[in-house]
Amino acid sequence: QVQLVESGGGLVQAGGSLRLSCAASGRSLNSYAMGWFRQAPGMAREFVAGINWNRDSIRYGDSVKGRFTISRDNANNTVHLQMNSLKSEDTAVYYCAARYGSTIIMVRSLYPYWGQGTQVTVSS
Numbered sequence: 001q002v003q004l005v006e007s008g009g010g011l012v013q014a015g016g017s018l019r020l021s022c023a024a025s026g027r028s029l030n031s032y033a034m035g036w037f038r039q040a041p042g043m044a045r046e047f048v049a050g051i052n053w054n055r056d057s058i059r060y061g062d063s064v065k066g067r068f069t070i071s072r073d074n075a076n077n078t079v080h081l082q083m084n085s086l087k088s089e090d091t092a093v094y095y096c097a098a099r100y101g102s103t104i105i106m107v108r109s110l111y112p113y114w115g116q117g118t119q120v121t122v123s124s
Contacts, residue, residue, distance in 0.1 A: 001026045002113040004096045009118030012086055016122075020081040022096030022115060029053065033104050034072060034079045035111060038092035038120075045095070049081060050104035059104045063089070088124040093117040 008020040020036070035050040049070035050059045058070060069082040079096060097111035105111070 002029075002032070002098050004098060004113055004115035006094065006096050006115040006118040009094060009120045011121045011123065014086060014088055014122055014124045016086050017082070017084045018086065018120060020083065020094055020096075020118060020120070022079040022081075024077040024079075024098065028074075029072070029077050029079070029098065030074055031102070032098045032100055033102060034070075035097045035099075035104065035106075036070060036079075036081045037095045037097060037108055037111075038090075039095070039117075040089075040092040043092075045108050047106040047108070048094070050106065051079070052102045052104055054102075057102070057104055059106065061106075083120070086120075086122045088122050091120060091122050093119050 003026045033052045036048040039045040067085045072079045095117045096115040098113040099111045
């Protein structure tokens with residue numbers, strides 16, 4: 001079983017930056033692909049970014065390419081999401097997710113482990 005806890009959310013002005021972190025416990029994240037998803041009010045949860053266990057495969061959602069960077073520290077069982085040039089449309093609850101395997105999947109239903117989410121609010 002993998003437990004995930006996100007942190008780093010908050011209120012930021014448009015154009016600003018935030019760095020989200022996801023700390024895992026219960027099991028090493030080695031051999032797990034990690035993903036960040038987000039969900040705005042009234043919207044479906046969407047894929048933001050994903051990284052496989054050895055960091056040689058990374059994917060981003062179209063709306064965040066060039067602005068967000070995902071990284072992971074397997075030694076410390078953490079995953080990060082650096083968010084730059086934030087826009088009001090980035091406002092959402094951001095979730096960390098994990099799935100066993102090396103393939104990055106953009107489908108949320110294929111991730112069995114989720115954190116509780118952290119709120120990101122971007123004011124325009």
